Amino acid sequence: MSVHDWYVENRIAFVTGLLEKEEHALFTSHVERCPECGEAVMTLERELAWLPMGVTPVAPRPGLTHRLADQAVRGRPRYWWRWAAALGTAASLLLAVRVSTEARALAVSQGQLNAIKDSLAAIVGAERLLQETVRRDGYEGGFLIFYDQDTERWNVVVHDLPPARPGEEYRLWFVTSRGLLPGPALRANGARPTFLTLPAPGPTNAVVGAVLTVEPGGVELARVRF
């Protein structure tokens, strides 16, 4: 199953607004670049155009239609004093937060150090660990994924990859027994590794591999299978 198959399978879910927020954003950027999916989505939108009329109509409250017209044309009234009050409250809160933030900074640094130590220990103890070399734009980097049984989380490391080009992003996909599932976008800057730790994508979706792609084109950079 290619990454593009995921887009094909989820066209109706996209048109009907059933994808999760991040999946929807991913699909939107893909449609802008994939003429095949763009055409299919337009056809589906035409075919299902009247489906929203399946709802029970709700009679507008008295005066609402007049107000809708008036506010659409002239814009909603702006109550500046509400904003001023909100800004004042926000400023006070920020001051209070700043004080406590400074005090916690040291503790946070210690926590991050402990987390890195835990992560390194997890890599050493990992049983399902795969690595693939990734080449792009003259860079030669790596894509490492492993499962930590103690925390029941997947850990991903991408290193020595150039930053994604404008309008593009690196994205992780889980290959599961039920097909591909999109994971999060990954940032890379070529200088230091990117480390992600992710929950397993559900008990019914046994992970059998992973794919690293460049979106929205769906170009595969690396594919690993357990």
Added chain:
Amino acid sequence: MPTPSEERSRTGRPLTPVLAQSRALSLHERLVARDEQALAELIELIAPWLLGLAQALLEDSGEAEEVVQEAFAIVWNKIGQAPADPRGLLPWVLRVTRNRAIDRLRSRRRRLLKVARFAARAVPVEPFAEPEEPNEARAPGWHVHRAVHAALEALPPEQQTVVWLAYFQGLTHARIAERLSIPVGTVKTRLRLAFDKLRPLLAPMKDWIV
């Protein structure tokens, strides 16, 4: 500028509460020409459906009104984005409204609120049971609604349920699976089968024609 109701009293007869194809084109053109009366007519025709749609998704009449308000602001300010096809105006307005409501529903807090409210209710056995039919003249577009309902009612009950939960209630695949105690894959399959059946039934539907 007279409102539609003022228009009614002035001419002594009601505006025809339907949107013929030629009139849709005219409405579209008049909206492009910044005709405020055209916007008032459009609101009178379609606001009940937009409110029903937003309220079903958000389960909050105040938020539903805000969404409909935003939709009409988009209609007024971005009418150039509406399809030039005379049959495209009303579907575009419906789509804009649904997308705005879905955007709000996608915020985590609202979704959790929705799920909490929804958990307190039973899933209806016949989600598309028809309410009492109103006077056609008071509900423009009712015959389109009836045709959509007929298509939905033709689906097997288990497919009706997932379409209702997903499309008209805005629940995610995972939430539906949880609610019905079935795997996510089954939810997706039922939805795919349902939409494959709905597409040919809904595709030939025309605009609101007399």
